[in-house]
Every structure is written in C-alpha cells, then in structure tokens.
Amino acid sequence: MLVAGVLLLLLVLLLLRVPVGFAIGLSGLVGLISYGGLPVLAGFLETVPHSAIASHSLAPIPLFILMAQFVLLSGVASELFDAARVWVGRLPAGLGVGTTVSGAAFAAVSGSSTAAAATLAATSIPEMEDRGYDGRLANGLVAVVGTLAAMVPPSIILVFYAILAEASVGKVLLAGFLPGLLVTLAIIATTLLLVRRNPDLAPRGEAHPIAVKVRTLTAVGPVLLLFALVVGGIYFGLATPTEAAALGALGAFGLCAARRRLTLAGIRAALGATLASSAMILLIIMAAFLLGYFLTLTRVTQGLVDTIGGLAAPPTVVFLLIAVVYLVLGAFMDQIAILALTVPIVLPVVEELGFDPIWFGVMVVLLAEIGLVTPPLGLNVFIVARATGRPPEQIFRAVVPYIAAMLLLVLLFTAFPQIVLWIPETMGGS
Template identity: 35%
Template sequence: MEITVVSLTILGLLVLFLGSTIWVGLSLLLVAFGSLIFFTDTPPLNVLTNILWNQTNSSTMIALPLFIFMGEVLFRSNISQNLFKGLTPWMSFLPGRLIHVNIVASTMFAAVSGSSAATTATVGKITMPELLKRNYDRSLSIGSLAGAGTLGFLIPPSMLMIVYGISANVSIGALFIAGIVPGIILAIGFSTYILIRCLINPKLAPKGETYTWSDRLKALPLLLPVTFLMLLVLGSIYAGWATATEAAAVGVFGSIFLALVTRSITKEGFLQAVIGTIKTNAMIMLIVMAASYMSVVVGYLGLPGKLTAFIGTLGLSKYELIIIMIIMYILLGCILDGFSIILMTLPLALPLIKLAGFDPLWFGIFLILMIEVAQITPPVGFNLFVLNGLTGDSVLKIAKYSLPSFIIIILLVVVITVYPGIVTWVPNL
C-alpha cells in the first residue's frame, strides 16, 4: 500500500510538472528532490552532488557534444546541399522520384549526425522547397521526411544509443553495430511505401527532368564528402581503431576539414555551430543529470524491485510484456523527449526485460525505435516542430501526414520482437 501511494504521488507530480511550462530537467529535479525529503531520511543534496559529479565526469559523455558539433557544422555548410544534387539523378527513375531523396539523404546524413531533429532539419531545408516547388504531393513529401528524419537516432552514430549504453551498461560500439540492419530495413520500408503509393497514383510525383547514366556518374563526386565522413566515423569504430568518443572527435575533425576544403562555411557559420552545440548539449546534460537523479531516488524508494516483483506475479508472457511496453512508450512519447524517456524508464523497464529473457542490447534498439515513434507523435514530437518551422503546416496536420511512418516503425518493432536475431546477429559475429 505504501509503495502504491508513493508511486502514485511521484507519477502525479511528474504529470503535473511535465504538463506545465517547467523545463523537463527542472521538473525531474524538483520531483526527485521532494521525494527524498518526504519519503526517505536520505539527505537530498548529498545524493544530488554525487549524481552531478558522476554524470559529468565521464569520458564517454564527451561523445555527445562532439557528435552534436559535427551535425551543426554539416548543417551550416553546403555539404548537405550537394548531397541532394548528387542523389537527384539516381532517384529520378523510381516511382516517387525525388521523394526518395528524403529517405536516402536522411539515411546518409543520419550516419554522420547522430540526431533525429538535426537530420530532419538539414535534409528538409534542402528537399522540401524543391519538392513543393515541383508540385509533389504535399502530404507524402512532408510525411516521408518526418519518418525518415527519425533514422538519425537509429542509424549510428546515435546520441540516444550513447545515453542508453552508459545507463544500461551496454557496449556503445555493439549498439552502433546493432542499429545498422534495422536502420536499413526501416529506410527500405519507407521507400517501399512511397513506391506503392506512387504506383497506385503516379500524380503524387509528377515527371520532371530526365537524366542519363552520364549525368548520374557526374553526380557521384557530390556524394563523396558525406560518404567519406560515414566511412571515417563508422569505419574507425567497426575496425576497432577508435571508441565511440574517439570516433566522434574524428568526425568533428572530418566535418571541419570538409567544410574548409569545400569553402562552404563562414566564420559566422562556424560561430553559430559552436553556440548551437553549447545550447543543445546544455539542454541534454540537464535532462541526463536530472533523470539520473530521479533514477537514484526511485532506487532508494525500492520501486523498481517492487514493480518487477509485482509484474512477475502476473504471469505475463514476454510478448504480452512487450505489448504493454509499446503502449507505455507511445503514451510517454506524447509528453517527453527521447533522452527523458530513456533515463526515466530504464530503472523500471530494464529489470523487467531481463526477467522476460530479452537481451539488453536488443532492448536498446527496441527503445530507440519507440523513441522514433515519439519524434512524430504530437504534442511533443520534435520532428513535427522542425517541419512546422520549415513548411508552416500545423503540428497536427504534419502528424497526420506522418501516420504511415508511425505504422511502419511499429511494424518493425513487431518484426524484431518476433525475430530478435535481426538486431543481435551482426554484433555477435
């Protein structure tokens, strides 16, 4: 009974604060601080100071600002514009034509940015004006980008994978490798949907310029910078030459080198990249520290063990547990960002997942996919906000456009649950 009262009190306070205008990080800090004061004899400030030091004094955490900085540099250079120009001749013969550029460009940029919002903003800034100017179907163009932009979290390197790996004590390198196959499958799923829609109704993607094989070959050099950066970052990890943190530093060096060589970034642009990195990293670190504090408090109160024991007595099959998890994460995705979802739920969810016999590595990819769903779920879907700024369409309308992508991601979640080897096969080679 006491545990129920404590749980409901904490849950009620979280809903109250998160539903207000208070920052997510501050909301978590306030609820955690108050819970220690009212429900335990533990000095809350002592716990907080330990958390602040432990969460910031980590070499692995350095990868976060580095990957953010790499994405910022690419965002403010013309490397992303050249990516669009290079892909256009190769996509023009497919049903759906340039809409597929959304998918392929997002897949490639995801492999160097580590962020869903950065991927959506960078690719959308280039593709959306062109698609809309050429009278491509608005809902299919915007919806495809909203879904494809989520690949920034699934295709390595991924900032969310770094946070999950640190929190769950799972190899970040293994997580990066595990995300490749599901990421490719998801990208193929998005493109397949576009193909089917445009085969049924060719008017969704009107005919434009025609390109010869000579044009396609001439466009290949425009793809080299992003391809080079992909090989540099991911190759250094998979070859065992660098850790995730070291690869992030290599990626920053590579992005700056390419931007300078192509003369595509100004002093002002570089300064904006630095400022953008500081702002984004500060926001993420506040949430990471606050959520870690909340996790420790939940542990002090004994809630994870009690909840695990309670669900264990229900006799749920592992698939019934996953269904509950899917529903829970869809609901949380409506009100929380990905970093908060991982750090708030992991102390409760991970023991249950292990109890059901699932691999924590597999669960990391499952969790990333559910956060991808959150990116296109109103009212707090970051990709929806990005596209709202790019297109002017309302968040609810963009969410409606994104519904097919929502369904495709959920279908992939079902597939990897039934066939977990899709996730674990490559890392275990």
C-alpha cells in the same frame, strides 16, 4: 503514495514546459527530501552528480555533436538532397525516394530527428510540390524521414541510452545500423506502393546523365567517408567510440577547411551549439540519476520487477504492452526525456523477462521515433506543418501508412531479435 506524488509533480512540470532536465531534477530533489530529509540529499549530491557526468563513456556525445555542426557548416548537408535526387531519378516518385535517401544520409551526421525534419521541410518539400507531388504525401514523407536521425549511427540518442543502460556504447551504436537501413527501405517501399496505387500522388522521376551523377559525388563522398571513418573504426575495433567520434569531428573540421567554409563566426557558432546541446544532455543525465536514486530508495523498480515476474503472460506479450507505453510517450515527449525517465525503471524489468539490453535500446528508440509522428502531439508533424503552413491533421493522415510499416518492423524485430543483434555480435571490438 510519495512516489505517485513525485511522478505527478514531474508530469505537471513537463506540461508547464519546464526544461526536461530541471523538471526531472526538481522532482527527484523533492522526492529525496520527502523520503530521507536533507542528510540523504546531501549524501547524494556530494558524489553522484560528479560521477554521473565524469564518465569517459560520455565523451562521444559532445564530439558527435561537434562533428554534426562542422558538417552543417561545410554546406555538404544541403547538397545531399540534390545528389540523391539525381541518382534515383529514374524511379517512380524519384524525388520522394531521393528525399528518403538524403534524409538517411543527413541523419548520419545530425543525430536530431526534429532538426532533420526541419531541414528537409525547408529543402525538399517546396521542390516536390513544384514538381507535381501531392502536398500531403510530401509533408507526411518528410515528417517520417526525419525520424531516421535517432536510429542511423552515429546516433546521439543511442549513445545516451548506452550510458543509462551501462551497456557497450560501440555495440549499441552499431546495433542501430541494420534496423535504420530497414526503416529507410520500408519508407521507400511504402512511398512506391502509395504511388503505384495512385499515380496522381507523384510524377515519375527524371533520368540524369552519368556525368551529372559523378559531379554530385563531391557532396556524397565526404559524408560517406566520415561515416566509414566513424562506424568502420568502431566495428573493426580500430577505435573506441570516443576515438571514432574525435576522428569524425576532426574529419568534419577538415571538410570545412577544404571547402573554404571555415570562418571565425562559423567556428564560434558550431562550438556554441555543441556546448549548449552537450550541457542540456549532461543536465538530463544528472537529473535522471537523481530521480533514479529516489526510485531505488523507495524500491519502486524492484517492486515493478517482482510484479512483472509474477504475471502469467509470455514475455513477448509483456514487452508489447511496454511498447504501447513508449508509443504513447513518444507522442508527447522528446526522445532523450523518454529515455531518462523510463530506462532506469523499465530496463531491469526487460532484463528479468530475458531480453537483451542492446536489442531493447534499439527498440525503445524506434518506438519513440514512431511516437514523433503520431497524434495528438507528434513533434515532427508539427515542425513540418509550421514550416509549410499545411494543417497538422492532413499530415497526420498522410503518415498513417508509414506508421503501419514501421510497426510491422517492430513486430519483425521482436520476433527475430538477431536482426538487431547480428552486427554487434560480429564486431571486432567492444
């Protein structure tokens, strides 16, 4: 009964739009005081909050955020769309394919699905509509492409999961690479299929001479170099995730300097945004430990593990039921909040069922990302709708084929988990 009351309090606070970290922390605070009084709470506060955020494994988070801020400051991100459009111009719906490719590239340096959706909505939708694209297709495509940011490494969300799950940050990060690539290809394939069925949705892309394509490499080259520096360093065991993140931040800083975009105001803005985002994430981590400690004391997690273990259903069926829960949560909540609330409870259940925690992390992020474009409160859809003035219900209808494609990938990764685990298992380091 106490646990139900605490979870109800958490739900009410979230519905009242209390910041996620405070909502989780207050709920855990009330739970601990109700369960063991002030002595239990004091014992927790003396040690756990500091140890929760003093971990060396947390260092990549602010460094990856800083890298993204410097890349945005450099102006390279805004040029990726033009570069992708030029290179895939011959394809049917070439501008839409270019939007998907540039969205994947932007995802590699932003780490935020909502930020990616907002940026692409401002840069790509107006041009697609000006060139004759159906407005619903353009808006739906951008809303879905924005979801790539949480999957493509270096992903802040995957780092956050690795910390919660006490898993290898490097392996969890790189586990998202191949699924992220397959999601990108699925989005492209779905767009091409829609346009083939109805050519009126989008015109054929225009071809560009090789000289124009080569000139666009000034934007693509630095992003690819940063990506190779960070991801390649981790994969080959040449750098830890923290060292790779530091190299990425330094490389992005150098990119700003090379392009003469470094200003005192810009540096101050980048550092301020990094500080704000990092503080928010660290607060959520501390709050998640607080609520998790309460749930541990009340043995909710162990009780759930025992209940699931007693079910006669096959493990895959149980996981698919868990997947449905994540889809629902994704429609209402931010991904970091979902991970903070569910991973401490659900991960022991999943491990009891025999699933790999690294594989589960990628699946959880993918499911939460799908939730960002599903009704009734798909955040990416409303961000795009606000940016373009198009009714959200039109965009929700437009994303249905893309949701179907991503759900097929969920089933594929469930049936063949080695697709997710292959890269982590071949890494040169941990």
